[in-house]
Amino acid sequence: MSGTADLVKAIKKELKAARMTYADLARELGLAESSVKRMLARGDMPLSRIDAICRALRLDFAELAQRVADSQPLLNELTLEQEHAVVRDDRLLLVALCVLSQWTLEQITAHYRLSEADVIQRLAQLDRLGIIELKPLSRYRLKLAKAFRWRPHGPVMQYFRDHVVLDYFAGGFGGHGEGVLLVHGSIARALAPSFVERMQRIAQDFAQQHQADQKLEPGTREGYTLLLAMRNWEFAAFARLRR
Incomplete structure (x- = not known):
């Protein structure tokens, strides 16, 4: 999960959306309003307290976690190290291009001679590289912005200039x-x-x-x-x- 600051920010946003004040939340939790303010200011909350806040907000903990994840900034481009890692393995590059098109695991294995284990391994690599957030059942969330592009003079574009351009225009x-x-x-x-x-x-x-x-x-x-x-x-x- 994201850092405590992101979690607190998400909770405050949900409080505002629900039109709940700190006093309202304090009553739901059986705490003093000052304790709630201090707790959110410090971000010092055990998991049981977070669960209690979710119940007060009529919100599932998984929903809150998803909203925190969705609020994270998306990447407009990768670092040189990330691009080098992507082009180092042709199969990883293929899976990376597939996830850019939001293909599912099933679509990738149906279209290419890659086993399910091959694809899952590459999805895990993309997760470690920060390109996707891998979820249960091999689903994922793309962490790239709509304006994402490969570095103009980076490893991926060089790979395409060396290996793809002539093939495309042929x-x-x-x-x-x-x-x-x-x-x-x-x-x-x-x-x-x-x-x-x-x-x-x-x-x-x-x-x-x-x-x-x-x-x-x-x-x-x-x-x-x-x-x-x-x-x-x-x-x-x-x-x-x-x-």
Whole structure:
């Protein structure tokens, strides 16, 4: 569970939501109001006291623990050490990409030649790395923000540049629902960030649609990879011809 400060913060939030004052809670616990204030200020509470507070709030302890976990800040990016750990094992990288798409254990084992034990082992590694919070029955909570991205010059993106980019672009992009666009032009420098924001919205729309369509029958869904990019760049062979 998270630290005591997070627990106290969650309790105070639940008190406010229930419109309970410290005096109200004190009566429920059979304590003086000053004792309740001191207890919450110090964060010094045995488990039996936390259970009593949960009963006063008409709240299950597991619900309170979940709310504490949900309140934790999400990661926008990993550290270099975390990314190195992810790319060190191809199977760990595969499972990491699956959890980014919120795949279940059952979906991963049905789609790839990985045993249940293999996947659970990698989920445990991702839990230790702080990427997910592993729960009973191999369920998990993703600890990455919606705006999460791999480090632009980090180990994971380098792995994709070395091993994936050519494989991706080797396709003809002529299949159903496929397409590739290459647009070059000069625009006001101040406008460039607005195009990147639009790209991010498209990526979020794609990710949200993926989540929404998980309830559909597997046979009605296809796996697509959306690649969006924009950079200040000129092909090296052309740059060599510049005056």
